[in-house]
Each structure stands twice: as structure tokens, then as C-alpha cells.
Amino acid sequence: MLKARIAxxxxxxxxxxxxxxxxxNSGIIKHGEISVVISNNADAFALTRAYNSGIPREVVPKxxxxxxxxxxxxxxxxxxxxxxxxxxxxxxxxxxSKDFTSRFPKRIINVHPSLIxxxxxxxxxxxxxxxxxxxxxxxxxxxxxxxxxxxPDGGEIILQKPVNICRSDTPESLQQRVMRIxxxxxxxxxxxxxxxxxxxxKSI
Ligand code: GAR
Numbered sequence: 001m002l003k004a005r006i007a008x009x010x011x012x013x014x015x016x017x018x019x020x021x022x023x024x025n026s027g028i029i030k031h032g033e034i035s036v037v038i039s040n041n042a043d044a045f046a047l048t049r050a051y052n053s054g055i056p057r058e059v060v061p062k063x064x065x066x067x068x069x070x071x072x073x074x075x076x077x078x079x080x081x082x083x084x085x086x087x088x089x090x091x092x093x094x095x096x097s098k099d100f101t102s103r104f105p106k107r108i109i110n111v112h113p114s115l116i117x118x119x120x121x122x123x124x125x126x127x128x129x130x131x132x133x134x135x136x137x138x139x140x141x142x143x144x145x146x147x148x149x150x151x152p153d154g155g156e157i158i159l160q161k162p163v164n165i166c167r168s169d170t171p172e173s174l175q176q177r178v179m180r181i182x183x184x185x186x187x188x189x190x191x192x193x194x195x196x197x198x199x200x201x202k203s204i
Pocket of ligand 1: 011012013014015016017046090091092093111112113124125126129179183
């Protein structure tokens with residue numbers, strides 16, 4: 001069967017990458033295959049997860065490049081080398097320029113740990129998002145999967161899932177619950193939806 005070739009871009013622990021690998025193995029993702037994992041951080045545990053699943057790995061250390069343009073050029077070369085149809089940002093902590101995102105319209109998706117448009121945009125990433133939600137005092141948060149354009153966390157929303165906040169929550173406990181209840185569920189689902197559309201387009 002024709003499948004969309006997927007690059008997963010990561011920076012850290014890679015639990016969302018793991019959810020994608022598991023979804024591929026269990027058949028939740030049927031129309032896509034993870035063809036490469038790319039990290040900007042050579043120490044990311046996500047790279048070990050890729051290795052354990054026999055997925056090719058690449059490291060593009062942002063710090064090594066003295067410009068955003070050179071960093072993105074290296075990323076683009078890898079996207080082309082692996083013949084990628086869909087780029088998934090799964091805990092990728094680098095902002096991509098318009099130059100990059102406009103090359104791949106509706107072909108880059110991102111998972112964000114809040115209900116966009118709350119607690120998103122520049123400066124809102126990882127634990128900071130949950131700290132902000134608790135500080136504000138919202139009673140419901142969640143996760144969003146969206147297409148990526150030049151506005152950080154500003155692209156079209158694909159899926160969202162709400163998660164209740166408990167009185168005893170810390171940023172860490174909330175982060176874990178948002179991942180377990182929302183992110184690890186909606187990211188694989190969205191990847192399958194977009195992969196299906198890509199394959200449908202490819203086979204016409
Ligand atoms: C996840 O919560 C993801 O939504 C968030 O970082 C975490 C990465 O965890 N991403 C962002 O905040 C991007 N704005 P993981 O490496 O275990 O998947």
C-alpha cells in the first residue's frame with residue numbers, strides 16, 4: 001500500500017514520538033510510515049527510541065549553525081534526501097521561519113500542550129505552558145494538533161482534546177496528564193488523517 005513518508009522532528013524525551021511508533025505498530029497509523037527521526041539535540045532520548053525501533057536518525061545541532069537559514073537548509077536537505085511527504089513536530093523546540101514553513105503548506109503538523117489559542121505562541125513551550133495555565137487558574141486545558149505556518153502555533157487546527165485541571169496539580173503532574181489523556185491520542189490520529197489525505201492525493 002502507498003504510504004506517506006513521515007519525518008518526525010524532536011528535541012527531547014520523545015514520548016510523542018513513542019506514541020507515533022506504537023500507533024504505527026498497532027495499525028492506528030495505516031497510511032503513513034516514519035521514515036526518519038531528526039533531532040536538533042544529539043542527547044535527546046527520542047533518538048534512542050528511534051534506534052530501538054530501527055528508524056533512521058539524523059542530528060542537526062542548531063548551535064553548530066550560526067544562522068537560522070543554514071540550520072533550515074540542512075533540515076531541507078534531509079527532508080529531500082528521505083523523500084518526505086509529511087513533517088511532524090513532536091516536542092521540537094525550535095521555531096521555523098516563513099522561508100521554511102511556506103515550502104511545505106499543509107505538510108507540517110505540530111502538537112502543542114494547551115487548547116490553542118490559550119497559552120501558545122512564542123515563549124510557550126514544554127512545562128512553561130502548564131505553569132502558565134496553573135498561574136492563570138483555568139479549570140480546563142488540553143492539547144492541540146495543528147498545521148504549521150509562519151505564525152508560532154497559529155496554523156489551522158486539526159484536532160483538540162480537553163483535560164481537566166485538578167486542585168492538587170503541579171506543572172509536572174499536569175504535563176503528564178495532558179500527554180497521557182490528550183497528546184498521545186490526538187497526535188497519532190491527526191497523523192493518520194493527514195497521511196490518508198496525502199496518499200489519496202498521490203494515488204489520483
Ligand atoms: C510535549 O508536551 C509537547 O506538546 C511539547 O513538548 C513536550 C515534548 O515531550 N511541545 C511544545 O511545547 C511545543 N510548543 P516529548 O519529547 O516527550 O514528546
